[in-house]
Structure formats: structure tokens, C-alpha cells
Amino acid sequence: MLDADTVLTTTRAVRKRLDLERPVERRLIEECLEVALQAPSGGNRQKCSFVVVTDAEVRRGLGELYRKGWKRYINEGVADGAAERAEDPEARRRQVRIASSARHLSKHIQDVPVLVIPCIHGRTEDENVLVQASQFGSVLPAVWSFMLAARARGLGTTWTTIHLFHEAEAAELLGIPYDDVMQVALIPVAHIIGGDLRPGPRRPMDEVVHWDRWGG
Secondary structure, eight states: OOOHHHHHHHOOBOSTTBOSSSOOOHHHHHHHHHHHTTSOOGGGOOOEEEEEEOOHHHHHHHHHHHHHHHHHHHHTTHHHHHHHHOSSHHHHHHHHHHHHHHHHHHHHGGGSSEEEEEEEESOOTTOOHHHHHHHHTTTHHHHHHHHHHHHHTTEEEOOBOGGGGGHHHHHHHHTOOTTTEEEOOBEEEEEBOSSOOOOOOOOOHHHHOOSSSTTO
């Protein structure tokens, strides 16, 4: 298994390289979930849950909702706008590649063998930033731990939220009690096609790290 630093620096958003033909063993998903459930949560209340979808019909339904959300995403100019806003040519090229891979996933998401929907008990609409931060801080670490555990086992994932444009419909499809439980993401999971993953380009540390005060 990969060492911790390699897992942390090479867990990439995998979209075009998800193997749509090879099944993912239930054992691997359960191992990843065991790791995820060890993540911290506010007050150790452990309010997060995961819906693991392998049924082809349910995946197809989620795919339809995802594409409805993708259409809205495109119409609002989010996907292509990032490339247009990028300042240097290399950044624009990266954004174009990301948009291309995101479109690929929108077409094939129902074909990914496992879709994982992490949830948190308690909704945060109209709550202040403290409540929102506390709530998401009690589920997002578990989701990231799941993705890191998947990477360590040779599985590819990517963090998506497009289906949340239609969260209520997804809740109905999955039997999630919408009034009490909030979905926070949809994570496609599959074996990886091709070579190994590498660290991605990142901004220099001195541009993003501030010591003692902003700008310091």
C-alpha cells in the first residue's frame, strides 16, 4: 500500500480514467468506509452517513439528475468561465482540460460502478457561517478520508456536487429523509485506467500562506 505522503499528494480528481467496465469489490468499499468513519466530527457526534449505490437502475436515475444539474452549470457559464478568467496560458490550458474531463464524467457518470453519496444529519439552510462550518466540518473530513483510502487501494474518485442542484429529487430516489438529512457530495468510485497518479501543479506556498496576519 502507498505511504501516507504519496496518498496525500496524489489523490487527484479522476474522471476520464475511471474504469467503467471493471467491478469494484464490495470489500474495498467497506474498507474505505471503515477508514472514513474514523474521521473527527464536532463533539464526536458522528452524524455523517453514506449511501453507496451500485444498482444500475439507481445509478441511471442519479445520472439523469446529474446531467440536469450539469446543464444548469453550463448555462450559468461556470465550466468554461474558469478558463476564460485564467490569467496565464498554462492555467487556461489546465482549465480547458478540467472542463473536458468534467463533461466526460457528466456523460458517463451512470456507468461508474459505484457512486457514494455522503450525508449529514441536520440541514443548514439560512444558518450562520458558524453553524454551517461546524456541520460541514463534521462530514467533509470523513469524505476526504474515504477518498484517500480509495486512492491507497488503487481506486480513483472525484468530488462532485452537481447533483445537489436537484438534491430533493435525489433524496426521493434514494429514500433519504430530505427534511432531516443533507447530502454534501456525490463521489464516483472505480478502478483507475492507465499509469500512476502524480502530484498536481499548485500555487507557490508564499502566495497562499500567511504568518500571524493576512499578508504576513
